[in-house]
Amino acid sequence: MSPPPSPAADQALRALLQRIVETARAIFGAAASSVFLLDAGRRELVFEAVAGEGAGELVGRRFPAGSGIAGSVLATGEPVVIDDVRRDPRFGQEAAESTGFVPETLMAVPLEGSGGRALGVLEVLDRRDRSRSPLEELELLGLFAAQAAIALELLTSARGGEAVATEDDGALLADVAAALARLEGDRRDAARLLLRAFRDLADGSATG
Amino acid sequence: MRPLAAADAYEDELLELPAWSLSAAERAHIEVATDWPCPVTREWAWGGSTGAGARVCVVDTGVDAGHPLVGGLEQAVVVHEAADGALAVADDDAGDVGGHGTACAGIVRALAPQCSLASARVLDPDATGRGAVLLAAVEWALEQRFDVISLSLSTRRPEFAWRLQELTARAYFGRSLVVAAAQNRPVESYPWRFPGVVSVGSHDEADPWTFYANPRPPAELFARGVDIEVPWPGGGTVRATGNSFATPHVAALCALIRSKHALLTPPQLKTVLSLTASNVASAA
Numbered sequence: 004m005s006p007p008p009s010p011a012a013d014q015a016l017r018a019l020l021q022r023i024v025e026t027a028r029a030i031f032g033a034a035a036s037s038v039f040l041l042d043a044g045r046r047e048l049v050f051e052a053v054a055g056e057g058a059g060e061l062v063g064r065r066f067p068a069g070s071g072i073a074g075s076v077l078a079t080g081e082p083v084v085i086d087d088v089r090r091d092p093r094f095g096q097e098a099a100e101s102t103g104f105v106p107e108t109l110m111a112v113p114l115e116g117s118g119g120r121a122l123g124v125l126e127v128l129d130r131r132d133r134s135r136s137p138l139e140e141l142e143l144l145g146l147f148a149a150q151a152a153i154a155l156e157l158l159t160s161a162r163g164g165e166a167v168a169t170e171d172d173g174a175l176l177a178d179v180a181a182a183l184a185r186l187e188g189d190r191r192d193a194a195r196l197l198l199r200a201f202r203d204l205a206d207g208s209a210t211g
Numbered sequence: 212m213r214p215l216a217a218a219d220a221y222e223d224e225l226l227e228l229p230a231w232s233l234s235a236a237e238r239a240h241i242e243v244a245t246d247w248p249c250p251v252t253r254e255w256a257w258g259g260s261t262g263a264g265a266r267v268c269v270v271d272t273g274v275d276a277g278h279p280l281v282g283g284l285e286q287a288v289v290v291h292e293a294a295d296g297a298l299a300v301a302d303d304d305a306g307d308v309g310g311h312g313t314a315c316a317g318i319v320r321a322l323a324p325q326c327s328l329a330s331a332r333v334l335d336p337d338a339t340g341r342g343a344v345l346l347a348a349v350e351w352a353l354e355q356r357f358d359v360i361s362l363s364l365s366t367r368r369p370e371f372a373w374r375l376q377e378l379t380a381r382a383y384f385g386r387s388l389v390v391a392a393a394q395n396r397p398v399e400s401y402p403w404r405f406p407g408v409v410s411v412g413s414h415d416e417a418d419p420w421t422f423y424a425n426p427r428p429p430a431e432l433f434a435r436g437v438d439i440e441v442p443w444p445g446g447g448t449v450r451a452t453g454n455s456f457a458t459p460h461v462a463a464l465c466a467l468i469r470s471k472h473a474l475l476t477p478p479q480l481k482t483v484l485s486l487t488a489s490n491v492a493s494a495a
Contacts, residue, residue, distance in 0.1 A: 069334055075272050075309030078334040078341060079364035080400060081392055083311070084452035086438065093445025119367025119400065121341065137437045137452050138232045138395075138415050145396050 016157055020052040023151045027125065028054040030143065032132030034106065037061065038114070038151060040123040041068055041077065048073055048123065051155075056104050056128070072111055073124040080119075082112035082145050084137065104128075110140070112148040116156040125151050230427040231395050232436075233414040241426055243491045251486040253420075257467035262323030264473070265466035268357040269319065269459070270348045271312030271364065273305055273332035280317040280442035281328070286355075289332040290347045298347040300331070307444040309334050314441035314451050315363050315459040322419060322463035326470065329357065333364070342371030349378050349402075353387055358469045361462035362391040362408075363455035365400040375402040383407035388469075388477040390462040392454040393430035404429045409465070409481055413437060413457040422461065424488035432484065434460040 020038050028036040035055035039048040047065040068074055076083060086108045106128040114122040125148045135143065229237045252258075266285065276284040289303035307313040307330075316328055331348040333341070345366055352360045360382065366375075379402045382389045391403040393410040403410035410429055413436025414421065422434040436457030443449045461484070468483055469475060475483065485491065 070308045072310055074334060075311035078272060078309065079311060079392075079455060080341065080366065081311075081363060081453055081455040082395070083455055086450040086452070088449060091443040091445050091447030091449050093443070093447070115367055118369065119342075136234055136415060138234055138413060141395050141413075141453065142232070145394075145398075 016154060017052070019154045019157075020151075021054070023125075023147075023154060024052045024054040027127050027147060027151075030132075030147070031110070031127050031130035031140070033127045034129035034131070035104075036125070036127045038123060038125050038155065039073055040155060041121055043121075048077070051123070072109065073126065076111040076113050076124050077121050080113050080115065082110070082141055082148070084108070084110045084141065084144075110144055112144050114148055114152040114155050116152055120156075122152055122155045225427050228427050230425070231393075231397070231430055232412050233423055233425070233433040235414070235416050238414075238416075238423070238490070241423060241490050243424055243426055243488070245486065245492050247486055251483055253487050256483050256487050257464065257471055260323075260467040260471040262326030262463070262466040262470045264327075265323065265358045265470040266327045266329065266356075267319050267323070267359045267361060267462055267466050268329045268331055268352045268355065269312055269316045269361050269363075269462075270331045270333055270345070270352060271307075271315055271361075272309030272334040273303065273307040273312050274316040274328070274330035275307045275313040275442070275444035276330075277306075278313055278317065278442045278444065278446060280320060280448070281313060282320055282324075283328075284316075284330055285327040286329040287332070288330070288351065290344045290351070298343060300347065300351045303330070303332050305332065308332070310443050311363065311455060313444045314449075314456060315361060317442035318419075318439065318456060318459035319361065319463045319466065322460060323466040323470070326463070326466040329355070342366040342368040342375075346371060346374055346378065349375070349382075349389070353378065353382055353385065356385075357387050359462045359465045360387050360389045361459050362389060362402065363458045365392065365394065365403055367398065367400040369399075372401045376405050376407075378402075379405045379407040383477045386477070388465050388480050390458055390465060392458040395430075395454055407477075409461055409484065411436075411454060411458045411461045413452075413454050419460055421489045422464070422484075423490045424485045432461055432488065433457070 024036040024038055038052045040051045042049050046068050048068045050061045050064045053061045088106055088109055108129055110127040112125050114125055116122045228240055287303045288300050290298055290300055293299040333344045333348045379389050389408040391408045391410050393403045393412045402408050410431045412430035412433050414433040415437040419435050422432050434457040436454055437452045438450050439456050440448050441451045465480055
């Protein structure tokens with residue numbers, strides 16, 4: 004029998020997800036960043052954490068998982084960057100419904116748990132920092148999402164009382180740390196906050 | 212020709228090369244020598260070809276057949292769960308429910324204007340059955356004997372790896388070439404890692420005809436994957452970046468080659484691609 008979810012663990016993980024979207028937003032100098040969680044039973048994506056535009060009203064909002072750009076990313080497993088979103092009327096409308104505003108650019112990457120289980124999607128909207136090349140942006144987005152997926156899997160397992168697989172987490176953390184070490188200024192500070200949140204999470208798991 | 216004794220040193224040199232994507236700045240480092248006895252030129256491979264007669268299946272989120280930059284489909288199907296719980300393939304009129312597939316189809320159409328395009332929609336509403344749905348779609352596409360099966364998607368679920376390996380091997384030794392998007396970092400996902408498919412990563416140059424043979428696979432080729440104007444369902448266009456959009460460039464090239472050289476087998480097609488890559492000496 005599964006143990007009941009621990010409210011403390013749930014709270015710690017929610018805080019961690021919030022740090023993740025805040026860090027993603029800071030790394031890309033973006034207007035907003037969001038994490039969506041897949042509710043497989045209801046076939047819906049749920050806003051779990053939002054930083055920036057829409058932060059007040061979007062958490063908890065749901066939309067069908069089998070459509071839209073988030074659905075595409077979840078279905079294909081491929082990170083994508085879409086620019087000039089407003090040039091396509093349907094895309095603009097869809098983006099507005101899922102973000103609360105119409106972005107000009109959108110980065111979306113799947114969050115996959117151990118064994119490739121689809122967990123959700125991370126989005127970064129209207130990135131303003133263009134100091135990296137698009138290929139570097141894609142790589143960093145993918146690395147960052149792999150990290151976020153670990154947090155998300157912990158969150159869902161804390162809710163469902165499932166076992167958590169953590170193989171390769173160490174190597175991944177090292178990659179992320181190396182990528183973050185190349186950051187400067189505010190973005191580096193934000194990255195430090197994220198790493199600290201991981202440490203707090205680990206401490207909480209060890210003592211709680 | 213590189214002497215055998217130099218092979219170990221070459222292995223070491225390889226480790227210095229980019230493996231997962233190719234920036235224009237790194238281009239000069241991946242020149243590949245070849246002493247292939249007969250020149251295989253792009254002119255021979257696809258010069259004058261429009262893709263006419265070649266059939267390409269885009270396995271994706273569906274395709275908006277009415278978009279002017281897609282220009283119609285030969286067929287559209289969806290993989291869905293039948294009443295008995297098994298996966299089945301049925302005709303589909305839902306178009307593109309995600310957008311991704313229309314973008315990929317538009318890229319194939321832009322390069323191979325007269326090829327025949329088909330769509331197999333695999334966007335599963337609960338998004339958790341990607342592996343099983345993907346298997347069903349690839350199996351269907353093989354039965355339909357498409358020349359090229361374009362997969363801008365992959366699964367990390369290990370339970371589907373063996374069956375995907377088997378299907379891509381069947382394609383490779385049959386008539387269909389599977390072109391699959393690689394991941395842009397060392398992720399274990401399938402089927403792009405299998406040698407029977409052509410796996411595609413991204414370079415960041417603007418020419419849609421430029422593609423590179425990667426001396427450090429499993430991402431086998433780098434094709435245009437950055438900032439591409441693509442059709443999106445609804446009639447407009449957006450600009451897209453990702454290996455998803457590099458893949459249909461190679462699918463289109465395969466259609467052009469197959470259209471001109473109908474008897475080439477998938478292994479021969481792969482060889483033609485590697486010999487006509489922009490960084491391979493014989494391509495000039």
